[in-house]
Amino acid sequence: MSIDYDRYDRIRAVQWRGDHLRLLDQRLLPREEQWIDCRDAAQVTQAIRDLAVRGAPAIGIAAAWGVVLAAQQGVPLDAALAMLRAARPTAVNLMWALDRMKSRIAAGADAAALEREAQAIQDEDLAANRHMGELGAGLIAAGSGVLTHCNTGSLATAGFGTALGVIRAGVSAGRIAQVYAGETRPWQQGARLTMWELVRDGIPAQLIADSAAAHLMRSGAVQWVIVGADRIAANGDTANKIGTYQLAIAARHHGVKFMVAAPSSTVDMATPSGEAIEIELRDPAELLAVAGQRTVVEGAQAWNPVFDVTPAELIDAIVTERGVIEHPNELAMQAMFGS
Ligand code: MRU
Numbered sequence: 001m002s003i004d005y006d007r008y009d010r011i012r013a014v015q016w017r018g019d020h021l022r023l024l025d026q027r028l029l030p031r032e033e034q035w036i037d038c039r040d041a042a043q044v045t046q047a048i049r050d051l052a053v054r055g056a057p058a059i060g061i062a063a064a065w066g067v068v069l070a071a072q073q074g075v076p077l078d079a080a081l082a083m084l085r086a087a088r089p090t091a092v093n094l095m096w097a098l099d100r101m102k103s104r105i106a107a108g109a110d111a112a113a114l115e116r117e118a119q120a121i122q123d124e125d126l127a128a129n130r131h132m133g134e135l136g137a138g139l140i141a142a143g144s145g146v147l148t149h150c151n152t153g154s155l156a157t158a159g160f161g162t163a164l165g166v167i168r169a170g171v172s173a174g175r176i177a178q179v180y181a182g183e184t185r186p187w188q189q190g191a192r193l194t195m196w197e198l199v200r201d202g203i204p205a206q207l208i209a210d211s212a213a214a215h216l217m218r219s220g221a222v223q224w225v226i227v228g229a230d231r232i233a234a235n236g237d238t239a240n241k242i243g244t245y246q247l248a249i250a251a252r253h254h255g256v257k258f259m260v261a262a263p264s265s266t267v268d269m270a271t272p273s274g275e276a277i278e279i280e281l282r283d284p285a286e287l288l289a290v291a292g293q294r295t296v297v298e299g300a301q302a303w304n305p306v307f308d309v310t311p312a313e314l315i316d317a318i319v320t321e322r323g324v325i326e327h328p329n330e331l332a333m334q335a336m337f338g339s
Helices: 041-049 056-072 079-087 092-106 111-137 163-172 190-201 211-219 242-254 330-337
Strands: 014-016 021-024 036-040 143-146 176-182 206-208 224-227 231-232 238-241 257-261 309-311 317-320 323-326
Touching: 014 056, 014 111, 014 190, 021 224, 036 041, 036 056, 041 056, 041 330, 056 092, 056 224, 079 092, 079 190, 092 111, 111 163, 111 257, 111 317, 111 323, 143 163, 163 176, 163 190, 163 224, 163 309, 176 190, 176 211, 190 206, 206 211, 224 242, 238 242, 238 317, 242 257, 242 309, 323 330
Parallel strands: 143 176, 143 224, 176 206, 224 257, 257 317
Antiparallel strands: 014 021, 021 036, 231 238, 238 309, 317 323
């Protein structure tokens, strides 16, 4: 499959600058394209916690660079690892990247060797995304419409994206004719970030309210829902942005296929099923206000889980850089990812 990467892979939101980490501040997009410079592991932890950098692969990569900053500054590495690990609970890429750095530290790596390891984590993510893009696009019939959720693009990864990488590859190869992106309340990753990426790339796309998804599926305009993942359990159950589960249910009801695209760093064979995945609860204030303006009556309370789990039986294909698993289950996961 021939993919025009010069056109479709131009955004780099996580940039290592030798002695600091430069991040495109995702809290401000699309209004402002502002960069923040993290100069120590505490600033990287804060950026992950506050969603200045977000998306499962991107927070793993940022955390790896946080460890490099700690090593360069002679800060106790165990403390830096623990602080970064506690930044967010659901995306396993964070723990995966830190475990990888920890094993290099245990093997005696110095700051320069840790810098090479963080760079490898970042480079491998980009390569995985490009490969997954081709594999995922290969499942889609020419001229299809697709619906995506949250932001899984270059902003959420080293580049190109996971689900958005599949979409970019599919558009480039003529398989995808129209993209729909759900707003992704409450933080609006779809409206603010995915639409920003799609418009920059000139990809035909329309924003929908999250609540319009079932109606869209019923219209026949989409053949696939394509989403990323924050953690894929050993039986194929998948945690992703809140709202993904209801999309999978609606997709099955309407005969729309459901694809999860994620690098193998998102697979957690130590977690047996979705029930064991910790779901991050964030500040109710994120729900009670829109763009900083309070929209709900004072005194109201809110419940704000920011991920949900889609059971494996609702997933038609899990696409990773290692290959495609159709109709995922424990056996198929075990065969591809071992234990
Ligand atoms: O809370 P976020 O914005 O970090 O959540 C991100 C998602 O849920 C993405 O869909 C997931 O990380 C896959 S990103 C390639």
